[in-house]
Amino acid sequence: MATTKEKNKIKERGKKADEKQKNILEMLKSHGAKIYDDLDNGQFPKFSIPSRSVSNIVYDKKLRQYILGNNAAVRSSRNSAQLRSFTQLMWLAFFANRLTHEKKSSTLRDVYYSSQAFAIEFEDQSESDNIIVDLEAVTSKPREDFHIFPEERSSIFGDLNIEYTIPGYEGKSMNLSNHPDGYSIGPSLTTAELVDTSAEIVIAIEKGGLFTRFVEEQIDKKFKSIIINTGGQAPRSTRTLLKRLHDEMGLPVIVLTDGDVYGEHIAMVIKSGSANAAHLRELTVPDAKWVGVWATDIEKYKLPTIPMTESDIKRCYDLQKDPRYQDGIWKKELDVFLRLKRKAELEAFSKYGLTNITDKYLPQKLELAKSL
């Protein structure tokens, strides 16, 4: 039986979710009303859309992430070249409005097919995906706020109580350590309220295989942690969740990746976002820490390596130009990768036994993370 205090808490949390939904709907309504008035006054409606071109993406040192600059373009329905994309965006706003209103969720692919019910044509899904990003840029809200989610591929495990807000499950709670395969991070989890946890740290790990190993080895208990499998580059819903765990629950986030340049960048994206999502400011965990596998670890732990490919090396040089890689371990490890021209995977620790990574490497790294 829940106490009165707990009941009130649930109510409050429900109120918060309703508030968020109301805000979104209000914002869509005001955009719609402006366009409605233009048409009614015999004018071609238009709106301003922040430019997402490379030249307008700048690194904000204060925010510690990439953001869009001040350049904006006018998209006008008068311009026949823009009329089509204008209409597509209007449709998407209309569709997002319905989704939000009815509390239904959709995927990127679903949006692409849904358009066909309204005589809106997208050449392919990448065109509709692009329009979705346009809507994000115009409203400065992530698509998840409009109930549009990517396909799920990452998962979470650990002692964390959550409470669903999605229709049909409102108020229902769940502990995320109940299922040893972990819980996939989908719309219901992303929008759920985070109630409480005994964990003191969040460990994000790049690979599903290692995630399973960590669960088996009860890393959640041994190190009081919540384990998240990013499945490579972390999806936006996962990044949203990481941010919420950090901001709402006050948990530090550490990232474990393969020992290569892509792994380093996976950690960086969690920390300070991607240029692709420069129009959004709610996806980053600037305090997140990358603990390995570092290039220096390859030498230190004498890990089995594979040679870097041409594209690995090219990527290194590209990242050297990125303002975020100008100092600290980011610069140092990149330089070492370039010197070694070799890379290692997380699984490389298996050379020293299946649990070596959890028994030896992880504790050392967790200790190290405190000083980072």
Added chain:
Amino acid sequence: MSSIKEKFNQISPSEFFYSNRDLAGFSNPTRSLYTAVREFVENALDACDQKGILPDVHLTIKAVEPEKPDPKPYILTVKDNGPGIDAEHIPLAFGTVLYGSKFGLKQARGMFGLGATMAILYGQITTNKPVIVKSCSDGAIQNQFEILLDIQKNKPVIVKHTTKEVSKKGLSVSICLEGDYSKAGNKIRDYVYETSLITPYASITFDDPKGQKFTHTRFVKEIPPPPTIIRPHPHGIDVERIRRMIVESQFEIPVIDDAMIEKVRKDLGLSKKNLSFTAIMDKAKKKWKTLSRQVRVVIALMSFLKMDFEKLNKIKIEDLDIPNKKLFYWDFGDSQSKAVDLDPESQYYKQLTNTVQGEPLTTFLTKRFQRIGPTTAVKFAEFAKFKPEKRMGTLTNQELVQLSDSLQKFDDFMAPDSSCLAPLGEEPLEKGIKKFFNPDFTAVVQRPPSAYSGFPFIVEMGIAYGGDIKSGGPHVYRYANRIPLLYDEGSDVVLKVVNDTDWGRYKVKGDPPFIIVSHICSTRIPYKTAGKENVADRQEIERELRLALQFLSRKLAAYMSKRGQADMAKKRANLYAKYIPLIAEFCTELAGKKKAPNYQKILDENAVDNTVKPKKDEKEESVIGNN
């Protein structure tokens, strides 16, 4: 060593063409049937053109035994309403190679009437049948001939000649020849079709061997002015031509025979009685101004011979050697050649030199060539380093070459006279194009006359777009002296100029429905081959073609961009009509309204508004980073 002696034979022209018939387009049954049609139809049209008659030409091709497979004998008949040919000329005109009425300098479809005779010759050697010619030149009597060619002697053999009464002038020629209509049919139909486009004042019918009838009625009632015969232009001349012109211009020394002596007596007003040499000369001096040139020359000769009429009867003038100042004559009495010295101081000396040495250079130029006045003649003489009064008869071979070269090089001659040309004219050309293709856009141009090597020419061109024209253009219709050119288009100068054009620059893109009609008129078309199907890329002609095409292309571009703008506005209006209602629908629900906004106003305004230019599409550039 071989003991066989080389035998040298002179062959007749018909013998030559018999052996080299592919030179004139009679290489195989397909090509021969087509060429024969062409030659007869062109002769018919030429005959009418020259007399200003609106041509009615009837072409019939009939298989002798229709069920036989091709190639097989066909009877080809071409009938016209032209002036006909007088009976006395018919055997020679149709039974001799290189006999005709087209040797003057003016534009005609054929040059020598050679092709028609070739067709007859070809018909005879493939079927052994005579040509049948029916001609009426007076509107009353028709002469009908059946003629075979004696190829070796280049002479006609009249098989049959009959006459009958008729009421209309005209000529009908009928030959039997081996042909392949199943293969040549397309070309022949194209030929008739294309001919009627460039000859809009003619009615042409064609009865083909399969029983089909093709009728092209005239749609222009006026015949373009016929060309005139002109004197040659100095740029189009060679040494041989000048030599012949000099000979034509020379006045020969008259033969002093009884008749001539009688004429001199009469002109001097002398009685029968004989006068002494001195008395004759006295009389001549008094009457000099009234004497004819011939008589003056005889008197001049007598002044040096110092003979009376009695003695004159007994000699014959042999030669007048002006450089050595001697007069040679044959004395019948002594049976030997004798000479007397000429006294250059004598007043008669000049009379004689004028006679044998011909006209002075300036007179020769102004009288024998077109468009040279006395001033130009003097300027030219200075340029060519000749004295203006230089006698043409005194030119050495070397000087002749020098003169010929200078005539080519002198730039101040006026452009050739183009009155010998008969372009169709812009209006009939445009009418024809409109009638044949029903296009959305037409433009025609006639370039001013120009010349290559002294041969005047005019380029006419038309361009048409859209309408009934098939896509995949430009389709080029080539004409030379009103003859459609159907074969060998690959190497033609017109095609070269068309292919050199960057049509994208003129806003013509993709597979345009688009035709070009090109007509070159000249006293001599520089065909590449004797088959007369493609024009060589003479620089001057290429330039005129290019200018004509550029002029027309600019007009086409203007049309295309206008059309493009209209298309664009229409397209835009369609886009608005498609998308604005959708936008209205979506924003109505977004704004939480019940009634759709009134967007009809902007649709109505922008259906006709062409002024809105689409801005550059603001497409996002590719973004860096992952995710």
